[in-house]
Amino acid sequence: MTSLLQVSNLSKSYKLNGFWFNRKSIPALEPLSFDIQAYKTLAIVGETASGKSTLAKLLVGAEKPTTGNIKLNGQMLQHGNFKQRCQHIRMIFQDSGTTLNPSLTIQQLLDEPLRLNTDLTELERNKLIQETLQKVGLLGEHMSFYPHMFSGGQKQRISLARAIILKPQVIILDEALAALDPSLRSQMINLLLDLQQQMGLAYILISHNLGIVRHFSDKMMVLCKGRVLEVGDTQQLLKNPQHKYTKKLIMNQHFKLPNN
Amino acid sequence: MNILDIRNLSIKLLTSTTPILAVDRVSLAMKEGEVRGLVGESGSGKSLLAQAIVGVLDDKWQVDADRFHWRGIDLMRLSVDERKKVISKDVAMIFQEPMACLDPTTTIGAQLEEAVDDEQLTGYFWQRKQQRKLAAANLLHKVGIKHHEVCTKSYPHQLTEALCQRVMIAMALAKRPILLIADEPTAAMESTNQNQIFRLLASLNQLKNMSILLISHDLENVTHWTNTITVMYSGQFVEAGTTQHIFNKPYHPYTRALVDSSPKANMQIPMKSRLMTLPGSIPILQHLPIGCRLGPRCPKAQKACVQAPKVKNYHGHQVSCHYSLKGSY
Numbered sequence: 329m330t331s332l333l334q335v336s337n338l339s340k341s342y343k344l345n346g347f348w349f350n351r352k353s354i355p356a357l358e359p360l361s362f363d364i365q366a367y368k369t370l371a372i373v374g375e376t377a378s379g380k381s382t383l384a385k386l387l388v389g390a391e392k393p394t395t396g397n398i399k400l401n402g403q404m405l406q407h408g409n410f411k412q413r414c415q416h417i418r419m420i421f422q423d424s425g426t427t428l429n430p431s432l433t434i435q436q437l438l439d440e441p442l443r444l445n446t447d448l449t450e451l452e453r454n455k456l457i458q459e460t461l462q463k464v465g466l467l468g469e470h471m472s473f474y475p476h477m478f479s480g481g482q483k484q485r486i487s488l489a490r491a492i493i494l495k496p497q498v499i500i501l502d503e504a505l506a507a508l509d510p511s512l513r514s515q516m517i518n519l520l521l522d523l524q525q526q527m528g529l530a531y532i533l534i535s536h537n538l539g540i541v542r543h544f545s546d547k548m549m550v551l552c553k554g555r556v557l558e559v560g561d562t563q564q565l566l567k568n569p570q571h572k573y574t575k576k577l578i579m580n581q582h583f584k585l586p587n588n
Numbered sequence: 589m590n591i592l593d594i595r596n597l598s599i600k601l602l603t604s605t606t607p608i609l610a611v612d613r614v615s616l617a618m619k620e621g622e623v624r625g626l627v628g629e630s631g632s633g634k635s636l637l638a639q640a641i642v643g644v645l646d647d648k649w650q651v652d653a654d655r656f657h658w659r660g661i662d663l664m665r666l667s668v669d670e671r672k673k674v675i676s677k678d679v680a681m682i683f684q685e686p687m688a689c690l691d692p693t694t695t696i697g698a699q700l701e702e703a704v705d706d707e708q709l710t711g712y713f714w715q716r717k718q719q720r721k722l723a724a725a726n727l728l729h730k731v732g733i734k735h736h737e738v739c740t741k742s743y744p745h746q747l748t749e750a751l752c753q754r755v756m757i758a759m760a761l762a763k764r765p766i767l768l769i770a771d772e773p774t775a776a777m778e779s780t781n782q783n784q785i786f787r788l789l790a791s792l793n794q795l796k797n798m799s800i801l802l803i804s805h806d807l808e809n810v811t812h813w814t815n816t817i818t819v820m821y822s823g824q825f826v827e828a829g830t831t832q833h834i835f836n837k838p839y840h841p842y843t844r845a846l847v848d849s850s851p852k853a854n855m856q857i858p859m860k861s862r863l864m865t866l867p868g869s870i871p872i873l874q875h876l877p878i879g880c881r882l883g884p885r886c887p888k889a890q891k892a893c894v895q896a897p898k899v900k901n902y903h904g905h906q907v908s909c910h911y912s913l914k915g916s917y
Contacts, residue, residue, distance in 0.1 A: 375778050480630070481869050509629040509870070510806055514849035514863040521860055536779050539808065539852030543859060563859070580783045581852075 338396035371545035481512035680760035697740025
């Protein structure tokens with residue numbers, strides 16, 4: 329089975345502009361490689377400043393990688409070619425309240441990616457928006473609502489709708505579940521898992537809640553200061569962590585797997 | 589003896605039309621040296637309750653209670669000034685988002701010195717400034733900041749969030765409080781930082797016998813650090829009891845759902861299976877259901893649930909439900 333997304337040797341360093349000999353570069357992410365298949369989830373775990381968000385930015389194309397390349401279905405993704413990338417890799421952010429434009433209705437919000445990326449007519453677009461809203465558990469009538477009329481959980485569903493409306497193959501969840509209340513969070517996890525089964529999505533989950541990581545992901549990767557410490561099957565890794573840092577993370581959350 | 593004893597506290601929001609009952613007859617009792625968790629989703633009125641205890645709610649809110657005692661003193665009978673005197677001496681509060689609560693234009697040292705009480709200082713007026721400085725440094729040492737010189741000179745934006753939260757705790761400790769109310773002290777923090785803060789609070793509780801009311805929206809976060817837990821939903825009392833009871837044998841369907849929906853507590857369920865969860869979301873203040881407010885979302889709701897249930901007490905484990913799950917264990 330070929331992998332859906334293949335990342336090889338990807339790295340990022342930021343340059344500090346100084347005078348001639350004083351120029352420094354700060355490595356935010358050291359070269360790393362991984363690949364994901366459809367229907368699978370990769371979890372990325374690490375503290376602040378471990379390079380998790382940099383990795384997410386590189387994958388969606390918000391930043392230009394210093395070295396390395398990203399292949400989707402065997403096809404190289406060029407930096408700057410957003411038409412190709414937007415269709416297939418989408419991202420959901422942590423705070424859904426601030427990522428939705430308050431002056432647009434939900435219809436206008438969801439219409440935008442369709443207008444920019446597809447050749448559908450207005451009627452087809454409206455139909456697709458309604459279908460997508462129903463898919464994430466909202467109603468078609470919600471189209472004419474503004475973001476402030478929704479609760480936090482519903483807003484997160486709208487950002488999910490915006491992510492899946494182009495029928496992508498990879499969705500990046502950058503702490504998308506952290507700010508939600510527990511009961512809404514489990515609703516959202518159920519919804520994400522259902523969509524994964526229906527649409528064959530691959531998720532990249534960035535999180536520090538190991539409980540969710542255990543439940544949600546197939547593989548996990550531990551990052552620390554831009555370096556990959558461990559990669560492996562989630563169950564195996566959590567049961568038998570090799571690196572000291574991973575052990576510390578697990579201890580910190582009082583996390584215990586049943587011995588069976 | 590209970591240091592804080594609240595029975596049937598209601599908080600009303602006075603609007604131009606009808607008053608809205610934001611917190612509906614909640615009871616809370618705290619013993620000396622106890623760490624109690626107050627758990628509820630956002631919008632369940634837990635912060636309101638904390639603000640009512642400290643007495644910082646403004647005129648828009650009306651607080652009624654059958655009993656509201658602080659170490660035997662009836663707070664409802666005191667005037668505003670007397671109450672402020674009593675409460676500010678013994679109760680301190682720390683807030684979520686410490687960065688936003690500290691003054692960005694003043695150094696940490698100056699803010700800490702301001703918090704130090706005059707009564708703790710001795711000697712003549714020219715000695716006081718030095719004493720204040722010393723007291724501030726001592727406070728920083730108490731919360732585990734070793735290099736106080738650097739810290740006192742810096743502004744809030746120069747410190748990390750966990751450090752800021754430590755400074756907030758140091759300020760709260762300046763009055764040597766008996767009760768510390770921590771309103772989501774670790775919201776939006778990394779797990780390692782969260783643990784540092786919780787460990788600091790636990791050690792303060794152990795060493796100084798300080799009672800702590802720990803407010804959180806996530807049940808699984810606080811279970812490790814608390815002795816007893818009170819659960820609230822949409823302004824109503826749900827369940828109270830020891831942490832073991834609440835987590836292992838919850839009597840209320842809502843608490844059951846909270847425990848079941850946490851992936852951390854359910855290690856035995858298979859990966860990627862559906863999590864148990866309640867449908868819908870917490871009702872907004874303008875459209876509160878009558879009776880038990882969980883009614884529309886509750887899997888066990890029946891006809892009787894349109895009347896608010898009375899609180900039942902089973903050996904210190906209180907639950908407010910007509911159809912409690914007690915029989916099912």
